[in-house]
Each structure stands twice: as structure tokens, then as C-alpha cells.
Amino acid sequence: MEGSRLQVVVAESESRFRRIADSAPALIWVSDAEGRMIFANRHYETVFGAPATEMLGDGWQRVLIAEDLPSFYAAFMTAFAARQVFKTEVRVKDRDARLRWYRCEGAPRFDSGGTFLGYTGINVDISDGKLAEEELRRSEAQFRAIAESMPQIVWSSLPDGRHDYFNQRWYDFTGLPALAESQDWPSICHPQDREAVRARWQHALATGELYEVEYRLRRHDGAYRWVLARALPVYDEPSGKIVRWFGTCTDIEDQIVARQALARSQEELERIVDARTAELKAANERLLEEISDRQQAEEALRQAQKMEAIGQLTGGVAHDFNNLLTVISGNLESLLRRLDKKEIDLERVRSAAKNAMRGAQRAATLTERLLAFARRQPLKPQPIDPNRLVLEMVDLLRRTLGETIELRTDLAEDAWPIIADANHLESAILNLAVNARDAMPEGGVLTIQTVNRSVGEPRAADLDPDMGAGDYVCICVTDTGEGMSEETLQQAFDPFFTTKEIGAGTGLGLSQVYGFLKQSDGGITLDSTLGEGTEVCLFLRRSQDMPAEVPARTVPEAPTLAQEWRCRTILVVEDDEDVRRYSASLLEELGYSVIAVADGEEALGVMRESARIDLLFTDVGLPGGLNGRELAEAAVALRPDLSVLFTTAYAHNLFAVDEGGLPADAEILRKPFENAELAARVSALLNQADKEVDDVAEPRSVLIVEDEVLISILATDLLEELGHSAETAVSAEEALRKFGEAPERFGAIMVDIGLPDADGADLVRRLRAIRPDLPIIFATGHSTSELVAEHQGDPRIRVLAKPYDGHSLDAALRDLGMQAG
Known part of the structure; x- marks a missing residue:
């Protein structure tokens, strides 16, 4: 048991x-x-x-x-x-x-x-302890490396005051062989300083206060030298206790000797100072005279630099305008010469007129760039979603950059809304993209990035010095191209400076972007490395308001026949007689009834007497006491349903109402303007209700001439979604056959420029030989500028750039007078 x-x-x-x-x-x-x-x-x-x-x-x-x-x-x-x-x-x-x-x-x-x-x-x-020991050893090794590299004596002690480390400078200075011999360090202090140093050290140990004292320390050769000793405690965070003291001793012998010498010779120095004061007073007077002379010389230099800049600007403007005037005047002279002949060659007359018009358009573009550079372009700032603006530009940018350049976007998900003019911002980004493309002839990568950036005072050195403090959204355009040299960087924003070949650019691109940013209360930075690439960052002010919903883009229908507007009356107010006559003639050619006057008072008299005025078309700047805005306010007071269209060639403070300017939502037509542009704007404002369209008595099909099957399918789907019927042809021969069978069946022809058996333009000429009034839409994957320029005088031709969307296709069809069935 x-x-x-x-x-x-x-x-x-x-x-x-x-x-x-x-x-x-x-x-x-x-x-x-x-x-x-x-x-x-x-x-x-x-x-x-x-x-x-x-x-x-x-x-x-x-x-x-x-x-x-x-x-x-x-x-x-x-x-x-x-x-x-x-x-x-x-x-x-x-x-x-x-x-x-x-x-x-x-x-x-x-x-x-x-x-x-x-x-x-x-x-x-014990892994955590080992890691802590390793970290401690690493920290101590770093401390020792720093301490040994310093020219001062560096030391450390335990909380009780016992020293446990001196760097090599201590041993070199004192001659003591080891740490043990250094523990009694007060013994090598000067006898007169020893007790004061010991008492100060004990007080610091007891209170944790800064230890700082000057005393004489014996050197290895027996000589005493003044040193400044300083030490601070290191605390243990959880307990708040001192765990270590770290200190230095700095040789201040030379400062002490100088201080003592200064004290000994104070009286002598005062005498010297009096004498030197008199000398300095005389020297100061001479210096003031030299400063005055220097300021005058600097002012003269600034004036010379201003004159040189003005000379460069006016020289560049004169050069470009002379070229444009050569185009305009030469073609007008040719036009007049041919009109004097008995038998007029209409084709040559039309060609001369078109060439003159191209020159005028280029001049208008140059003027707009000058206004941008001078910060005088009319802007309509509004809240914008920067990410949406960039994404909507992607297709346009890809077409502009070409196939050899990869386009990337890096958009901040939390990007703030900005306040800016959307059209001018798009133009600035496009301008930068074109510059980047030209800097990457062999191809590369272009990146557009958005990022929020808060700017404080003082500003960082890499920011635009003109920028104020606040919140911005930074839109950066970065390329992997050739980059810029330092010399080019210094001149990048100068007007008419360009690294491109003669004739390849006006040199106003970056200066135009610069002017737009300055006028928008923003900033711009430029960073580039030769052979590596360039980054341009646009800083736009953060908007406190959210962007409004963007409505689907539509293009108002422009009148094409005079009888459509026979009953409408337009009052034209323009003080320049030639411009007034030109505007009136354009509107009369469109079929409007026109009354033209020279100033605001006369215009108001017409408003009071005339039975009907449908639209007021007035210049902003008028003589006689009433400017364009004041005239419009008075006219609308007389006739509340009156439509108003302003026109101007120069727009400083155009939208500042408190300075007599226009409200931000005013309708403005920039001078110089074209017949088609005036017609479209007037048409949109009048909002006609009874427009007659000759060719819409019954729905008509759109004939799509496109050899790429997928594009043909896409176009057909878009047309059907817009309410149109569509037929397709894959070649010019098939298009001619289908069209020849029933020309009136088709309301418009949509033609690809590159067809397998013919040029698209040649096909259009053959189709129009059958039906001269046939509306045409050119669709092309190449640059549209030449096509637009070639057919800008034909109101029944529109150009679409591939890839296109439903909005742009619908706008082109409406522009040609085709309504959905």
C-alpha cells in the first residue's frame, strides 16, 4: 500500500x-x-x-x-x-x-x-535585449566616430559625475595616458580656478542645469590655456532621470587674451576710436558719394537693359509682323491685280484671298500671344477640376505627341479644385507638351502630374519668388528629352527666345505660359538638366468653390443662307468707321437687317425709336461718355429681352466690374473675327426658333467612307446614338457608286483622308461635282491644321481629328445644319 x-x-x-x-x-x-x-x-x-x-x-x-x-x-x-x-x-x-x-x-x-x-x-x-545591446553599441560607435572627428575635447560622464569617456583630443592636450588617470581631472585645473569649477560641476549634477564654465587647463607641456567647458544631461524618457552627461571643452585662449588686452587698453582704444571716427566720417562721406554715383550708374544700366529688352521685343514683333504683312499685302495686291483684268480667274482670286486670310489669322495668334506675355489677355477664371481637365486632354495630347512618345499621367486622387481660365490652361499645357515633343526627336516619355502644394512664408528656394503664401495645385509636365543648358534656362521665359530653327516658332511659347500664370496669380518653375530632360510646373491657386458640372459640349448652328434671318435686326455700335462698315457688311451678307452707329448715345436713340432690335453688337471701348458695358446696361433696361454681344481687340481689366469692366459671364468676340465665327456667335445668342433648313425635310443618312472596319463601326454607332442613320463604304469607288445611285439620300458625307484607292480630298471634289452643296466632314488621324486652313472658307466643310467622340461629331453635324431624325 x-x-x-x-x-x-x-x-x-x-x-x-x-x-x-x-x-x-x-x-x-x-x-x-x-x-x-x-x-x-x-x-x-x-x-x-x-x-x-x-x-x-x-x-x-x-x-x-x-x-x-x-x-x-x-x-x-x-x-x-x-x-x-x-x-x-x-x-x-x-x-x-x-x-x-x-x-x-x-x-x-x-x-x-x-x-x-x-x-x-x-x-x-533574450533577442530584444541583444538587439538593444547591438543598437547601443552602434549608437556608441557613431558617437565615438563623431566625437573623434571634432576639433574640440569631447567627454561624457555617468550621473554621479564620474567620467567614462574622453576623445583623443583630451589625451593629446593633457598628455594623460589613459582614462583612469583622467578621473581626477580637477587636479589639472589652474589652482585659482579649481574650487569654482568643482562647485559648478557639483551644482549641475545636483540640479540638471546646463554646465558652463571658463577655466584654465594645464597642457601636456605645463602651460595653462583657457577653455570653455559646456555639458548637457541626457534623460531617460520613462523615468525622467539623468542617464548621461555629454560635454565639450573648447580652447578660447586667443579670445581671453584679446579680451584682456581690450580691457587693459580701453583708454588707449577710446583715443584711437576718436581718431578713427573722424577718419571714418570722412571715408563715409566719400562712400556716400560713391554710392550715389553707383546708383546713378545702376539706374542708367537698368534703363539701358530696359531699352535693350524693348529693342529685342519690338525687333521680334517687327520681324514676325513684317513676315505676316508680306503674306497679307502680297496676296491682297495679287487679288486687286486679278480683279482689274477683264477675265477674272476666280480660282486664283480665291487662292489669294485664302492666303491673305491665313496671314491675318497668324497675326491674330501672334497678338494673342503678346497679350498673354503682357498679362493683358481676357481671362474667365472659374473653379476647375485639374485632374478632369488633364484627362480630357489625353486624346489631344496623344495625337499631338505622335506614336514615338509615351504619355503618362500621375494624378493626385485628392487634388484640390483650382481657379483658372480652362481654355488658357489647356493651351498652356498643350504648349508645354509641344515643346517637350520637339525636345524628344527620337521618342521618349512625357508625364503630366498633379499634386497639392501649400506654400508658406518664407518660400522655398525652388519656388517662383513672385508666388504668395497659400494653397496651390501643381501641374507638372516632365519629359525625358534633350534638356537645357544653364544659358538656355536663364533665357527660357524671354519673349522671342527660341532654340528652334528659323521659321519653326515665334519664341513666345514659354513667355505666353509665364504671362498666363502671372495673370492668374499663380507661379511657374522650370528645372532642366542637359541630356536628361525638363520639368515645368504650373502653380494654380486652390479654389474654395467646387467645379460646376460640365454640360455636354454643343456647337450652335451657324446660319448658312441669308433668308433664314431676314426678319432679325442687329444694332452695331463701333467708333472705328472701317471696322463698323466691315461688321455691318458681314451681318448683312448673312441676311440680317443692320443698323450701324458710332457711339453709345446714338445707339440709345435708335433703341428708343426703332420698333425692333434683336441683338446689340457693341465694342467695349466707345467715345462720348458711355462705354460698352454702360451702353449694354442702359439698352437692356429699355429692352429686357435684348441679346448683347461685346467685341474688343484689347482687354486690360476687362472683367473688373468695379473698374468699369464687364461681368464674368459676358459674351465677348475677340477682334479680329471671321465671318463664320461671327455668324455662329450671333446665331447662338438669338436662339432662333423657326430656322428653315433646306435639306432636312426628311431625315437623311450620313455616308461613312472609311477603310478601317473598327472605326467605321464606331462612327456608325455614334451616329445612331445621335439619332442619325448611317451607311458605309470602304473605298472611294464604292462611295461614288452608292452616292451616284441617290445623291439626295445623303445629308452629309464623312470621309477619311487616307483611302486605299484614292485621296479623300479628291473623292470630295468628285462628289461635289455631282452635288455642289454637299456637306462634308473630313476625318483624319494626322494634323488637322492644314485641312482646316484649306477649307476654312467653305461653310459646308468641317474637320474632325481622330480619335473623335460623340460630342465633337454631333457639333460638326449641327454646324452643317443636320438635325437628328
């Missing part, structure tokens, strides 16, 4: 030991008298991911780092032989193959008779 109870007690004891051991967060093990492991707790499985039984015997060796086995065996076998406690540290690899440190401790076990039974041990994870 006693034996059975003893076995039960032992079993319960072992079970209790296993439960306790298995619940412990450490590795607990037991070995037999031969040193083999006979028990491993469950924590082994948690750490190593294998059953604890696999650790028994010699199985535990497989988790130890092989390099640590010899040291472990040495510690264990030494203790084992002496039956003593042993302790060592080893590295293991855990279940995730991570390296961890463990401290292993074991104690011998004996039975009641003193027989050695083996070891009971525990292994504790």
Missing part, C-alpha cells in the same frame, strides 16, 4: 510539474545523467513549430546555429563534469527561420541519496 501511494504522489507531482512547465513562456527541459534531454515543455513546439518530442535526446541540436554548438558544449560539459550550475548564450532559428538569442541556464539534480540524476534547465528568449 505504501508503494502504491508513493507512486500516486510521484505521478501527481510529475503531472503538476508538466502542467506548470507547459504553461511557462520559456523553454524548460530536463536531461538524464548522461546529458541527453528526456523532457521538453510545450513552448518548444510554439517556438520551433515541431513537436516537443522531436527535441528529446540530441534532437535539440538541429535548431541551434552550428557555430554556437562548440561554445555550448564547452560550457555544458565543464559544468556537467563538476556537477555545477552552468549558464551560456546561444542562437537558434525559430519556426519562421528567424535568428533569435536564448540564455540557457541549467542546475544539477540529485536524489535523496545524493545520486546525480541530470540537469533541469530553462532557456529564456
Whole structure:
């Protein structure tokens, strides 16, 4: 019975030991008298991911780092032989193959008779402590590297004031051989300074205050030199206790000698100062005279630089305008010469007129760029979503850049709305993209990025110095092109400066962008490296208002026949007689009834007397006391349903109402304007309700002439979505056959320029030989500028750039008078 109870007690004891051991967060093990492991707790499985039984015997060796086995065996076998406690540290690899440190401790076990039974041990994870020790060693190594590189004496001490480190400068200065000899550092202070230095040091240790004192320190050759000692404590964050002091000793012997010399010779210095004051007064008077002369010279230089800049500007303008005037006057002279002949060659007359018109358009473009550079262009700032604006430009930019250049966008998801003129901002981005394209003749990458940027005071050195503090959205255009030299960078924003060949650009591109940004209260930065690329960043002010929903773009229908507007009356107010006569003649040619006057008072008289005025077309700047805005307000007061269209050639502060300008929503037509543009604007404002269209008595199909099947399908789908029917032809021959069968069946022809069997323009000429009034839409994947220029005088031709969308196609059809069935 006693034996059975003893076995039960032992079993319960072992079970209790296993439960306790298995619940412990450490590795607990037991070995037999031969040193083999006979028990491993469950924590082994948690750490190593294998059953604890696999650790028994010699199985535990497989988790130890092989390099640590010899040291472990040495510690264990030494203790084992002496039956003593042993302790060592080893590295293991855990279940995730991570390296961890463990401290292993074991104690011998004996039975009641003193027989050695083996070891009971525990292994504790000390990885965090090891990492902390490693970080401490690294930190101390960094401190020592910095301290040893300093020209001053650097030292540190423990919280009780005992020094535990001096850099090499200390030993070089004092001649002391080691740290131990330096502990009594007050002994090498000058006897007269020693007690004061010791008292100041003890006070700092007690209070934690800054330790700062000047005293004389004995050098290795026995000479004393003045030093400035400074030290600050380092605190333990959790406890707030001082854990270390770090200090320096700086040699100030020369400063002290100078200070003492100054004190000794104060009176002498005062005498010298009096004498020098008189000399300096005379020298100061001479300096003021020289400064005055220098200021005059600098002012003369500034005036000369201004005149040089004006000379460059006027020279560039004169050069470009002379070229344009040559085109205009030469073609007009040719036109007049041919009109004097008995038999007039209409084709040559038309060609001369078109060429003159091209020159005038180029002149208008140059004028607009000059206004942008001068910050005098009319802007209509409004809240804009910058990301949406960039994304809507992607198709246009891809067509502009060509196939060799990859276009990327990096748009901030949280980009703020901005306040800017959308059209001019698009023009600026397009201008930068064209410059980037020209800088990448072999191809490359162009990236457009948006990012929010808050600008404070003072501004960062890399920002535009004219920018004020506030929130901006930065639109950056970056290329991988040829880059700019430093000399080119300095002149990049100068008007008429260009690195392109003669005739390849006016040199107003970047200056136009610069002017737009300045006029928009924004900023611009330019960064470029020769051979690596260029980055231009536009900074636009953040808008506090959210952008309005953008309605689908529609183009108002322009009248094409005079009788459509026979009953409408337009009052033209223009003080320049030639412009007044020109405007009136254009409107009369369109079929309007026109009354033309020279000033606002006369215009109001007409308004009071005339039975009907449908639209007021007035210049902004008028003589006689009433400007365009004031006239419009008075006229609308007389006739609330009156439509108003302003025209101007120059627009400084055009929208500043408090300065007599126009409201932001005013309808404005920029001079010079064309017949088609005037017709479209007038048509939109009058909003006619009874327009008669000769060719819409019944719905007509659009004939799509396109050899690319997918594009043909796309065009058909778009037309059907817009409410039109469509037929297709894959070649000029098929188009001529279908059209010849029933010409009146088709309301318009949509022609690809590049067809497999003919040129698209040649096909159009053949189709128009059958039906001269046939509306045409040219669709092309190449540049549209030449096509637009070639057919700008034909009101029944429109040009679409591929890829096009439903909005642009619908606008072209409406422009040609085709309504959906």
C-alpha cells in the first residue's frame, strides 16, 4: 500500500510539474545523467513549430546555429563534469527561420541519496535585449566616430559625475595616458580656478542645469590655456532621470587674451576710436558719394537693359509682323491685280484671298500671344477640376505627341479644385507638351502630374519668388528629352527666345505660359538638366468653390443662307468707321437687317425709336461718355429681352466690374473675327426658333467612307446614338457608286483622308461635282491644321481629328445644319 501511494504522489507531482512547465513562456527541459534531454515543455513546439518530442535526446541540436554548438558544449560539459550550475548564450532559428538569442541556464539534480540524476534547465528568449545591446553599441560607435572627428575635447560622464569617456583630443592636450588617470581631472585645473569649477560641476549634477564654465587647463607641456567647458544631461524618457552627461571643452585662449588686452587698453582704444571716427566720417562721406554715383550708374544700366529688352521685343514683333504683312499685302495686291483684268480667274482670286486670310489669322495668334506675355489677355477664371481637365486632354495630347512618345499621367486622387481660365490652361499645357515633343526627336516619355502644394512664408528656394503664401495645385509636365543648358534656362521665359530653327516658332511659347500664370496669380518653375530632360510646373491657386458640372459640349448652328434671318435686326455700335462698315457688311451678307452707329448715345436713340432690335453688337471701348458695358446696361433696361454681344481687340481689366469692366459671364468676340465665327456667335445668342433648313425635310443618312472596319463601326454607332442613320463604304469607288445611285439620300458625307484607292480630298471634289452643296466632314488621324486652313472658307466643310467622340461629331453635324431624325 505504501508503494502504491508513493507512486500516486510521484505521478501527481510529475503531472503538476508538466502542467506548470507547459504553461511557462520559456523553454524548460530536463536531461538524464548522461546529458541527453528526456523532457521538453510545450513552448518548444510554439517556438520551433515541431513537436516537443522531436527535441528529446540530441534532437535539440538541429535548431541551434552550428557555430554556437562548440561554445555550448564547452560550457555544458565543464559544468556537467563538476556537477555545477552552468549558464551560456546561444542562437537558434525559430519556426519562421528567424535568428533569435536564448540564455540557457541549467542546475544539477540529485536524489535523496545524493545520486546525480541530470540537469533541469530553462532557456529564456533574450533577442530584444541583444538587439538593444547591438543598437547601443552602434549608437556608441557613431558617437565615438563623431566625437573623434571634432576639433574640440569631447567627454561624457555617468550621473554621479564620474567620467567614462574622453576623445583623443583630451589625451593629446593633457598628455594623460589613459582614462583612469583622467578621473581626477580637477587636479589639472589652474589652482585659482579649481574650487569654482568643482562647485559648478557639483551644482549641475545636483540640479540638471546646463554646465558652463571658463577655466584654465594645464597642457601636456605645463602651460595653462583657457577653455570653455559646456555639458548637457541626457534623460531617460520613462523615468525622467539623468542617464548621461555629454560635454565639450573648447580652447578660447586667443579670445581671453584679446579680451584682456581690450580691457587693459580701453583708454588707449577710446583715443584711437576718436581718431578713427573722424577718419571714418570722412571715408563715409566719400562712400556716400560713391554710392550715389553707383546708383546713378545702376539706374542708367537698368534703363539701358530696359531699352535693350524693348529693342529685342519690338525687333521680334517687327520681324514676325513684317513676315505676316508680306503674306497679307502680297496676296491682297495679287487679288486687286486679278480683279482689274477683264477675265477674272476666280480660282486664283480665291487662292489669294485664302492666303491673305491665313496671314491675318497668324497675326491674330501672334497678338494673342503678346497679350498673354503682357498679362493683358481676357481671362474667365472659374473653379476647375485639374485632374478632369488633364484627362480630357489625353486624346489631344496623344495625337499631338505622335506614336514615338509615351504619355503618362500621375494624378493626385485628392487634388484640390483650382481657379483658372480652362481654355488658357489647356493651351498652356498643350504648349508645354509641344515643346517637350520637339525636345524628344527620337521618342521618349512625357508625364503630366498633379499634386497639392501649400506654400508658406518664407518660400522655398525652388519656388517662383513672385508666388504668395497659400494653397496651390501643381501641374507638372516632365519629359525625358534633350534638356537645357544653364544659358538656355536663364533665357527660357524671354519673349522671342527660341532654340528652334528659323521659321519653326515665334519664341513666345514659354513667355505666353509665364504671362498666363502671372495673370492668374499663380507661379511657374522650370528645372532642366542637359541630356536628361525638363520639368515645368504650373502653380494654380486652390479654389474654395467646387467645379460646376460640365454640360455636354454643343456647337450652335451657324446660319448658312441669308433668308433664314431676314426678319432679325442687329444694332452695331463701333467708333472705328472701317471696322463698323466691315461688321455691318458681314451681318448683312448673312441676311440680317443692320443698323450701324458710332457711339453709345446714338445707339440709345435708335433703341428708343426703332420698333425692333434683336441683338446689340457693341465694342467695349466707345467715345462720348458711355462705354460698352454702360451702353449694354442702359439698352437692356429699355429692352429686357435684348441679346448683347461685346467685341474688343484689347482687354486690360476687362472683367473688373468695379473698374468699369464687364461681368464674368459676358459674351465677348475677340477682334479680329471671321465671318463664320461671327455668324455662329450671333446665331447662338438669338436662339432662333423657326430656322428653315433646306435639306432636312426628311431625315437623311450620313455616308461613312472609311477603310478601317473598327472605326467605321464606331462612327456608325455614334451616329445612331445621335439619332442619325448611317451607311458605309470602304473605298472611294464604292462611295461614288452608292452616292451616284441617290445623291439626295445623303445629308452629309464623312470621309477619311487616307483611302486605299484614292485621296479623300479628291473623292470630295468628285462628289461635289455631282452635288455642289454637299456637306462634308473630313476625318483624319494626322494634323488637322492644314485641312482646316484649306477649307476654312467653305461653310459646308468641317474637320474632325481622330480619335473623335460623340460630342465633337454631333457639333460638326449641327454646324452643317443636320438635325437628328
